[in-house]
Amino acid sequence: MADKFDVIVIGAGPGGYVAAIRAAQLGLKTACVEKWIGKEGKVVHGGTCLNVGCIPSKALLEASHKFVEAQHDFDDMGIQASDVKMDVTKMMARKDKIVKNLTGGVAGLFKANGVTALEGAGKVLSSKQVEVNKDGDKAVYEADNIIIASGSVPVEIPPTPLTEGLIVDSTGALEFDETPKRLGVIGAGVIGLELGSVWSRLGSEVTVLEAMDSFLPMVDSAIAKETQKLLKKQGLDIKLGARVTGSETNGKEVTVKYTDAKGEQEQVFDKLIVCVGRRPYTQGLLGDDAGVKLDERGFIFVDDQCRTSVPSVYAIGDCVRGPMLAHKASEEGIMVADIIAGHKAEMNYDAIPSVIYTFPEVAWVGMTEQDAKAAGIEVKTGAFPFAASGRAMANNATEGMAKVIADAETDRILGMHIVGQHAGEMIAQGVIAMEFGSSAEDLALTCYAHPTMSEAVHEAALAVDGHAIHMANRKKRK
Ligand code: FAD
Ligand code: AMP
Secondary structure (H helix, E strand, O other), X not given: OOOEEEEEEEOOOOOHHHHHHHHHHOOOOEEEEEOOEOOOOOEOOOHHHHHHOHHHHHHHHHHHHHHHHHHHOOHHHOOOOOOOOOOHHHHHHHHHHHHHHHHHHHXXXXXXXXXXXXXXXXXXXXXXXXXXXXXXXXXXEEEEEEEEOOOEEEOOOOOOOOXXXXXXXXXXXXOOOOOOOEEEEEOOOHHHHHHHHXXXXXXXXXXXXXXXXXXXXXXXXXXXXXXXXXXXXXOOEEEOOOEEEEEEEOOOOEEEEEEEOOEEEEEEEOEEEEOOOEEEOOOOOEOOOOOOOEOOOOOEOOOOOOEOOOOOEEEOHHHOOOOOOHHHHHHHHHHHHXXXXXXXXXXXXXXXXXXXXXXXXXXXEEOOHHHHHHOOOOEEEEEEEHHHOHHHHHHOOOOOEEEEEEEOOOOEEEEEEEEEOOHHHHHHXXXXXXXXXXXXXXXXXXXXXXXXXXXXXXXXXHHHOOOOOOOOOOOOOO
16 A cells, blocks of 8 residues: 555646645645646646646637737738738647646646645545556555546547547647648537637638537627627638538548538538537546446536535546536635635635637626526616727727626626627626625726726626616616
């Protein structure tokens, strides 16, 4: 038997590494097991988020957005930048450098906080035992508590099996060495729209095939409609109600078959990205005597405080129910570490923000107007267009709007949905407001710096009672 720990965390993604650091900070003897092999052939920390998710995708989104700005927006500002070119190899090298810095940073944080990094595949043998298998060398560690943070992997669908260089998942789409001429994307979810945007900005003709008839159903319909319009204007051909049923490859191209309202269709692409969601990853994770139960969809079953069916075993992040988001995983990690250390901790699952990092960004927290109505809640809403914002004009970012959804009776904020430049930063105001149980009037009475994009949130809150300043008012102030 090897070392004994207070806590062993399996997985060093944003759920696991944050849980491990917090546990160590709280004085618990902590180890974190990781098996991800990075580009240099060694184990790396950071999981999906740092290696093939949030960070590399944002590096490419930022670079491709700047490329578009340099070509189309600079001239109006008096900046002459002719013959703007994109060097895809250099863009990818920058992305890889950022990933390397950050994954190395996690290893550094482990050292600084006294977390023992164990390399290999972790397996829960029993309520207090974890086996770590590195290339066949197995060691068993004991722990009073185990935190599973094994994450998720992309869903594959039978009609479009991944095919080297032609049909790829999100990971493959972060590694193209040149811009494909005709790019197909299956799935108009968050990841599909982000990756479609990257390559569209670099020159691909992008078609997004989405099985559902509705676009971004989790976003307030006014914001979703505006987003669809803006993405279409940028050149993304988003086909709704288009269910992919098959594909054929000839070594150079992919012919995708799909059905829509008109019947059977076909379209030929140079590359196809499959972005149809992610599934929990639990392969090889649970030994026969682990006793940890999965739910009917294959997620590790947990209660509100991330306890599994075994009292000393917790599970967090993408491998459990709830939105598959890095910050949700991290907050669950902090909550569980606190609980193990004997503190009271809980999470407010109603106030988790989501962001789509297209341009403009789409960000939301809480209910849509449609959700609230479906739940029988009477609401009042206020919206403000960035077209009326001075800062948006100065920024050349007048597209989009902010919307606040409040309870008609209590004025409590139920949701905030934004499409606009920096929406991902602005949404924190909605999250904090909801976390503090604020009313729309609380936001309306807050003094915002001028000129800022956030003033649109202020005006949307004012508009809840019909009193936006920079918009034709609907009501007379009493
Ligand atoms: P993961 O990050 O998947 O980490 C799990 C880790 O556990 C991995 O390192 C894995 O190797 C390890 N592991 C698994 N099993 C074992 C085992 N048996 N032994 C040892 N180690 C094991 N989310 C956002 O919030 N914002 C974004 O902008 C965003 N963009 C994304 C873009 C893309 C292209 C993708 C694919 C995802 C994106 N996500 C984003 C989602 C985000 O990456 C995940 O929600 C997040 O990484 C989940 O964290 P996690 O710790 O639960 O799991
Ligand atoms: P998300 O779960 O947000 O990553 O989004 C994945 C999207 O892929 C969802 O909107 C699904 O409706 C869509 N999708 C899943 N299977 C198919 C398919 N066969 N054809 C087209 N779209 C699909």
